[in-house]
Amino acid sequence: MASFFEHHVFFCLNRRETGDRPSCANCGSEAMQEYAKKRVKKLGLAGPGKVRINKSGCLDRCEEGPVVVIYPQGTWYTYVDETDIDEIIDSHLVEGKVVERLLIDRN
Template sequence: MTDLKPYFEAHVFCCTNRRPDGHKRGSCAAHGSEKLRDYMKARARELGFDGKVRINSAGCLDRCELGPTLVIYPEGVWYTYHSTGDVDEILQTHLVEGRRVERLMLTLEQRELRPEQRG
């Protein structure tokens, strides 16, 4: 059996999880992830990504202290982002040009935090 063609060339999952105010781990939503996700969706449409790239909300991606965070598949590249400029750079560099935005990528150590290290 052969694999079917994927629905999208890339799938972006943006954490929009919200923890209670004052939670020791914080949350991506408390750092503006919902507005940044909305901006990313609008910019993706403007760039003509419809049918090619899907921007989705995700529940907790378990990197709360680093948020907002997102992951892009099929590559499995994780980013932290804090501004519309960061979003523009990720869309242009990663999704248009096929390169990584190294300054925003989560390090291997950040990606592999064990539960006891997360607080």
């Protein structure tokens, strides 16, 4: 059975109080999710059969964050800024190439 989206991208937007475990929202994930959504739309990649950028609650990778996961591949990335998000979009979503330097799970 084919996936409804070629790539379904989830950005953790969980926010915790200072002093608890780290949280992605405290690392700018909300702004990065909005940026990715706008860029994917601008590139004409958004929509059924293509790419969907979603918000997510805690993905339980707090100490490795901020995190984004791309399905159906199950590829986990961390990022710092818009440059990293651009690289994930251009390389992974457009060209189908994993961005090794941003991977969380490295074999």
